[in-house]
Amino acid sequence: MKKESGSGKRCVRFPTGTFYHGDCISGAACYIPDGSVDLIITDPPYGINGDTLHKHYNRDEKFVVDGYVEIPREEYGEFSVQWIREAERVLKPGGSIYIISGYTNLYHILDALRMTTLAEVNHIIWKYSFGVFTRRKFVSSHYHILLYEKPGGKRTFNLESRYGLGEKHGDGRSLNNTDREDVWQINREYKPGRVKNKNELPPELLKKMIQYSSNEGDLVCDFFLGGFSTARVAIGLNRRATGFECSKAMFDTRIRDMGVIEPGSLLPTVREPSIQTRKNQRKAWTDADIRYLTREFRKRRARGETKKVIVAALGDALGRGRWAIEKALKKTANSGEE
Numbered sequence: 001m002k003k004e005s006g007s008g009k010r011c012v013r014f015p016t017g018t019f020y021h022g023d024c025i026s027g028a029a030c031y032i033p034d035g036s037v038d039l040i041i042t043d044p045p046y047g048i049n050g051d052t053l054h055k056h057y058n059r060d061e062k063f064v065v066d067g068y069v070e071i072p073r074e075e076y077g078e079f080s081v082q083w084i085r086e087a088e089r090v091l092k093p094g095g096s097i098y099i100i101s102g103y104t105n106l107y108h109i110l111d112a113l114r115m116t117t118l119a120e121v122n123h124i125i126w127k128y129s130f131g132v133f134t135r136r137k138f139v140s141s142h143y144h145i146l147l148y149e150k151p152g153g154k155r156t157f158n159l160e161s162r163y164g165l166g167e168k169h170g171d172g173r174s175l176n177n178t179d180r181e182d183v184w185q186i187n188r189e190y191k192p193g194r195v196k197n198k199n200e201l202p203p204e205l206l207k208k209m210i211q212y213s214s215n216e217g218d219l220v221c222d223f224f225l226g227g228f229s230t231a232r233v234a235i236g237l238n239r240r241a242t243g244f245e246c247s248k249a250m251f252d253t254r255i256r257d258m259g260v261i262e263p264g265s266l267l268p269t270v271r272e273p274s275i276q277t278r279k280n281q282r283k284a285w286t287d288a289d290i291r292y293l294t295r296e297f298r299k300r301r302a303r304g305e306t307k308k309v310i311v312a313a314l315g316d317a318l319g320r321g322r323w324a325i326e327k328a329l330k331k332t333a334n335s336g337e338e
């Protein structure tokens, strides 16, 4: 572990990543080059006077690490503009950013994003357990996760990183589709008696974002490290990690673990998707195949077969997936060949 200090900040380097104690806005400006980061996953402070957060949660606060630095509500808008501008700068073209936000200051985050070139990909709802305790209103049990991309490059989206396109639930629905719906139900970790940061993100949530939106060896950055959960999961999945935490107490407590995380140690815990590659997947269509497709489709339709059955049969016959068959049928219908 190599320690350095400069501009009033402390920087700790490991082979798997470099971590900075200090403010992320000035820190990124000073240390992170333009277009150098593949993926940002970050959970900014909430701007809701964080020190009262504990009143809403049913847990023993003596295990929560002190030193969470909150942003005054009236400064939240300008703070969001500044860190999101830095995030935009450090992302590679085609890089992705996930921002986890509650609803109170979501509008500031959305406004700040609109001031950049970053483009919306998804607005995800994360539904979790242990909702905020209430008696006279509904129980708040979700966060917003905004997925944006930096234009100008091909965005990584590992379609079959968790479930193959052909994998099905018992009732025939696609497991891949279900996993890619934009409402995620992932429970927070219940860690009785163990040290935790306020609002630590669950590893399952982080795994999902990292698997879909980065590859092994990529650099994952978290502007607000907190308990370093993003960095821990990123290194566990054999990515490199970097980021900032301005609370000295938090940084000093968590940095000790970072050097001992084995790169790739979480890979054996990741589900192996079953991926079937079709014989002609991604190959150009021949005229003969197009003629076969239109002829067979017409013939089977005339026999009263459903479109779903025909598409599956034609996929098998032509060595292509359902989407490819549907796309080709649409194209031939539009060109009047069908």
Ligand SMILES: C[S@@+](CC[C@H](N)C(=O)[O-])C[C@H]1O[C@@H](n2cnc3c(N)ncnc32)[C@H](O)[C@@H]1O
Pocket (backbone or CB within 6 Å): 022, 023, 024, 025, 042, 043, 044, 045, 046, 067, 068, 069, 070, 071, 197, 198, 199, 200, 201, 223, 224, 225, 226, 227, 228, 229, 230, 244, 245, 246, 247, 250
């Ligand atoms: C919501 S927490 C992050 C939790 C983290 N994702 C985890 O799973 O543990 C936000 C963190 O940002 C830190 N923070 C606040 N302002 C900051 C700033 N300007 N630069 C860097 N860190 C900051 C807070 O101290 C807090 O630990």
